[in-house]
Amino acid sequence: MEKENPRMPEKHTIEDINPEATSVVSPLSLETEFKSEKVEEERFENPTKAKEEGNVSVTLPSMKDNIRNGVPPIQYKPERQKYWLDKRNLELEEAYMRIAPGIPLVNVNHKKLFLEKCKQYYAEMVKNTNGINPIDRWDEYEIVRMFGKGLNPTSLKTALNNIEFLVENIKSNEDVIRVIEFGPGSGWSTLMLRNKLHEKFKDKKIELYSVDMSPHSIVATQNSLDYYQIPWQTEMSAINVSEIENSKDYVNLVVGDFIKFAQAQPDNYFHGFFSSHGTAYLSQEEYEELLEVISTKGKDKAPLVVDSLDPMYTVKLNTLHLLYCSIFPSRVKKMPEYVYGKGTISSSKYFAGQEVKTLTKVHNKESDLFYNWNNFLLSKRKFRYFLEMLQSIKVTTDVINEYRDDVFPSYLVTDLVKKNKEYRWKVLEDLPECPLYITNCGLILEK
Ligand SMILES: C[S@@+](CC[C@H](N)C(=O)[O-])C[C@H]1O[C@@H](n2cnc3c(N)ncnc32)[C@H](O)[C@@H]1O
Numbered sequence: 001m002e003k004e005n006p007r008m009p010e011k012h013t014i015e016d017i018n019p020e021a022t023s024v025v026s027p028l029s030l031e032t033e034f035k036s037e038k039v040e041e042e043r044f045e046n047p048t049k050a051k052e053e054g055n056v057s058v059t060l061p062s063m064k065d066n067i068r069n070g071v072p073p074i075q076y077k078p079e080r081q082k083y084w085l086d087k088r089n090l091e092l093e094e095a096y097m098r099i100a101p102g103i104p105l106v107n108v109n110h111k112k113l114f115l116e117k118c119k120q121y122y123a124e125m126v127k128n129t130n131g132i133n134p135i136d137r138w139d140e141y142e143i144v145r146m147f148g149k150g151l152n153p154t155s156l157k158t159a160l161n162n163i164e165f166l167v168e169n170i171k172s173n174e175d176v177i178r179v180i181e182f183g184p185g186s187g188w189s190t191l192m193l194r195n196k197l198h199e200k201f202k203d204k205k206i207e208l209y210s211v212d213m214s215p216h217s218i219v220a221t222q223n224s225l226d227y228y229q230i231p232w233q234t235e236m237s238a239i240n241v242s243e244i245e246n247s248k249d250y251v252n253l254v255v256g257d258f259i260k261f262a263q264a265q266p267d268n269y270f271h272g273f274f275s276s277h278g279t280a281y282l283s284q285e286e287y288e289e290l291l292e293v294i295s296t297k298g299k300d301k302a303p304l305v306v307d308s309l310d311p312m313y314t315v316k317l318n319t320l321h322l323l324y325c326s327i328f329p330s331r332v333k334k335m336p337e338y339v340y341g342k343g344t345i346s347s348s349k350y351f352a353g354q355e356v357k358t359l360t361k362v363h364n365k366e367s368d369l370f371y372n373w374n375n376f377l378l379s380k381r382k383f384r385y386f387l388e389m390l391q392s393i394k395v396t397t398d399v400i401n402e403y404r405d406d407v408f409p410s411y412l413v414t415d416l417v418k419k420n421k422e423y424r425w426k427v428l429e430d431l432p433e434c435p436l437y438i439t440n441c442g443l444i445l446e447k
Contacts, residue, residue, distance in 0.1 A: 073233040073244070073252075074125070081226045087113075088227075095376055100153035100369045102160050104191045106227055108151055108388040114223055118143060121219035129236050132255075137281075138214035143186055147220055148395040150188035151388065153369035155396045159189045159276040160196075161432035162305050162440050167196045169303035169428065169444065170272045176205045176248065178241075178270045180294075182258050182306075183278020184210040185217050187224030193274055194230060194251055205248040209241050211261045212278070218253050225251055240264050259286060262293040268447075270297055273304040280308030280407040284350075287408055288416065291443075295424045300447040303428065306413060306440065309404045311348040313437040315359045315397045316341060322390060325363070326374035335363040338436060348405040350412065356404075357436075364435050400437055410441035417443055 089107055096105040106114060122140070126132045134140070149155045170177060179197060184190040190210045197206045212218055218234060225232045231250045238256030241247060242265075254261060258279060273294055282290060294304065325332050339361035346354045370393065377386045417425045428442035 073235045074128075075233045075250070076222065076226060076231050081229050084110075084227045085229070096153070096373065099372045099376060100157070102164075102192065102195070103153045103156045103369070104150075104188065104224075104228060106147075106151065106224070108385055108392070110227075111148070111151070111388070114147065114227070115144060117223050117226075118147075118216070118220050121222055122216060125215055125219060125236075132215050132236075134216060135214040138185075138212075138217055140216050142214075143216045143220045145395055145399055146188075146217070147186040148392050149399055150186065151392040152396065153373055154366045154393070156188055156192065157366040157369055158307060158432075158434050158438050158440070160192050161434075162276065162307050162442075163189070163193050163196050163274065165428075165432050165442060166193075166272055166274050166303055166305040167200050169305070169442070170200075171301065172271050172299075174204075174271075176207060177201050177272075178207040179209070179272045179274065180262075180265075180270055181208065181210040181278075182212075182273070182275035183217070183281075184212050184221045184253070185276075185278070187221030189274075189276040190221055190251060191224055191228055191230070207241070207247045207252065209247075209252045209254060211238070211254040211256050211258060213255065213257045215255055218255050221253055238264050240266060242266050242269065258282065259290050259293060262290060262297055265297045267296050268299050270294075270302055271299055272302050273298065275306045277308060277407075279306050280410070282408060284408055284412070284416070287413060288420075291413075291416070291423060291425060295445055295447075298445045300445055302445045304425070304441075304443045304445075305428075305431075306410050307434065307438055308407045308410045308440075309400055310409055310411075310437050310439045311346055311351055311356070311404045311407055312354065313357050313359060314344065314404060315362065315400050315437055317362065317393065317397055318360055319390060321361055322371075322374075322393065325367075325371045326378060326386070329368070329371040329375045332363045332368065332371055335361070337364050338362060346405065348407075350408070359436065362435070366435050404437075410439040413441040413443075 087107075087110060092107060093105050096103070119140075166179075170179070177197060179193070181190060181193055187210075190208075193210075194206070194208055197208060210221060212221070222232055222234065232253055233244075233246075233250040234253040234255065235244060236255050238254060238261035241252065241254075244252060279287065279290060291304075298304075325335075338359050341358040341360035343355045343357050346352060346356045370389070374386055374389055377383075377389065414427055417423050417427055424445055424447055425443040426446050428444050431440050431442045434440050
């Protein structure tokens with residue numbers, strides 16, 4: 001398929017930091033939140049508790065059989081969430097919240113601990129559930145990268161913009177809002193989506209279902225939710241979510257394939273669908289099938305918002321320049337938004353042989369967050385943290401380089417819908433702008 005390159009580099013205006021903006025989870029409210037969760041804990045009259053041996057101890061049916069047979073899901077443990085409370089640096093989180101409002105911070109000092117917890121959760125999952133196997137591509141190694149990518153705010157800002165756009169487009173008078181997220185990865189997008197839904201629909205019940213075929217991704221998401229004290233439960237098969245009890249009280253994680261999961265759902269049930277770099281890894285044929293299936297499962301006017309890398313751009317950043325921008329973030333405003341280096345050739349099956357543009361310097365709204373945060377860290381003499389930030393941007397650019405040829409970019413999803421008049425999807429035009437190396441798509445169901 002020929003790509004009509006929809007975008008030319010253009011200048012953004014640089015926005016100032018907005019100290020008024022709302023937070024992910026106010027760190028200072030955490031203690032209070034935890035107390036109310038303790039009350040919730042007492043309500044958990046679930047059979048898991050009785051059978052408890054260690055921390056997670058339910059025996060679930062094989063993932064091959066898709067029937068739940070009344071077996072309860074794995075649920076979060078309040079004591080495990082509490083574990084993170086005294087480790088978090090609330091002052092640092094407050095500062096991050098001012099610089100990168102709405103974006104969750106996991107202190108880099110906890111990276112090792114976080115990854116150890118993932119290992120532990122995964123081992124327990126394997127021990128207690130039949131048929132758990134790592135997914136080749138999305139295994140432990142990738143979790144380290146998916147998690148590492150989110151340690152810098154630049155990577156998450158686009159997902160946050162797209163989440164806000166999705167949430168703005170969910171309009172419902174019903175008491176319950178049901179949303180599916182495809183591919184939570186290590187849970188950064190899940191945290192932001194969950195928070196934005198609660199922020200907009202304060203008086204409604206939220207049912208968020210995040211589905212991922214990789215057990216490694218699911219345990220990493222469990223961990224991210226633990227870090228932010230958010231109750232979760234995990235279904236080990238792609239069940240019909242209307243059978244899940246108390247789904248409003250948790251973020252509901254599901255181990256399953258996107259299409260199989262979608263097929264198992266009730267018709268006209270969901271108010272929205274979201275995926276940040278998740279459905280991007282479907283083939284065109286799989287994408288077409290998913291669009292078809294979820295058009296039946298969504299309610300009239302349910303939006304779908306997705307994003308992906310743009311296979312026609314890659315990023316190779318100059319470390320000295322990153323250092324310069326971190327020391328003098330105010331000078332960045334005068335710099336061109338993108339500086340290009342020597343291009344390369346695409347191996348994407350959709351754009352084989354075409355030129356991929358290389359960006360060597362980036363000064364956009366997203367990178368501002370990175371420079372401003374680094375500047376804050378330097379001003380506080382947090383040099384080790386600052387070095388970790390440089391490392392995390394390297395993870396992001398490595399991921400862009402290595403993944404971009406595999407994606408079915410979001411603008412091709414838009415093209416699919418524009419070309420296929422039989423879809424009940426219509427294209428939403430006023431999407432948030434993305435950096436050049438990312439692309440997004442917004443659709444709405446018209447039934
Ligand atoms: C790049 S990660 C997304 C990470 C996350 N949303 C973020 O933006 O950081 C892609 C995730 O999608 C999952 N995934 C990819 N294809 C899938 C499929 N067909 N069914 C279920 N999960 C899938 C992978 O296991 C992986 O966890």
